[in-house]
Amino acid sequence: MKRFALIIATTLLVAVGTPLLAPVVAAQTTPIPTLTLTIIGETNNSKQVFSKPLILLPEIPLDLVITFHNGDPTMAHSFTIADVNGTPPYPINSQILSPGAPNVTLSFTVLSLTRIAYNGTQFTPQPSPAGGILFFCIPHQAAGMVGRIDLAGLAPPTAEKGILLRAYWIGLIGIAVTLLWVVISYYIIKSSSRHFKDHADHVRRGLP
Ligand SMILES: [Cu+2]
Structure with missing residues (x-):
């Protein structure tokens, strides 16, 4: 069960992390219009x-x-x-x-x-x-x-643009990581509990 939890956690980390990290890197170098x-x-x-x-x-x-x-x-x-x-x-x-x-x-x-x-x-x-x-x-x-x-007009300072963009991604990554930890915690607690390890136990105790 611990092995299963580890696989789930790793898969989620890769699935959630990859698309979020890629735009952060891309945002650093914008092509000249x-x-x-x-x-x-x-x-x-x-x-x-x-x-x-x-x-x-x-x-x-x-x-x-x-x-x-x-x-x-x-x-x-x-x-x-x-x-x-x-x-x-x-x-x-x-x-x-x-x-x-x-x-x-x-x-x-x-x-x-x-x-x-x-x-x-x-x-x-x-x-x-x-x-x-x-x-x-x-x-x-x-x-x-x-x-x-x-x-035409005053160009906005690029530093300000960067901070706004960074704050946006940090917010999204923060939410994703929080959700990820909820899922990981669920499996860790579930797998470390010695009760109700398999479905047969549930059935024997009259649970669904
Ligand atoms: Cu002329």
């Missing part, structure tokens, strides 16, 4: 502009996948991010696209508003005077064809 968008270079009221001059990031770090399309019938445009010096060679550059040229997709990771990872290296991007990271069109930067990448 991705934001995908298309930006068009165009002429609006005889002014060269980006269709989206402000890219607001919901959080950082973030993988940004930008497809740049030249939607202008006559002008050539580029989507370009310079490093902190603001001079060529530009680390992120669609090159200057003529009208009708194929789209260019640029994929990079915004680690912070002062750090971008691209193509296996990292650099400090040129800041925008309005805040955040500056992007511009090489031929029309002087004409005001600029935009910026900024953070």
Whole structure:
């Protein structure tokens, strides 16, 4: 009977413990989310502009996948991010696209508003005077064809998130372990009692 109780207890421990422990480990490393968008270079009221001059990031770090399309019938445009010096060679550059040229997709990771990872290296991007990271069109930067990448709202501190998540799992594990001990105690008490060890005893005493 003790052997049986031990087997039951071990089985329960594995069955209850495994699914609870796995998400705890998984919660430690969350993958970086991705934001995908298309930006068009165009002429609006005889002014060269980006269709989206402000890219607001919901959080950082973030993988940004930008497809740049030249939607202008006559002008050539580029989507370009310079490093902190603001001079060529530009680390992120669609090159200057003529009208009708194929789209260019640029994929990079915004680690912070002062750090971008691209193509296996990292650099400090040129800041925008309005805040955040500056992007511009090489031929029309002087004409005001600029935009910026900024953070939407204040990112919640990650430490706080971790504590909340940990408290949640500790609560669930606590309940599971309590239930487990009730079951284990039941079998230990039952198996260590010398009374009513088998069903024949019950029947002899007129019990069900
Ligand atoms: Cu342009």
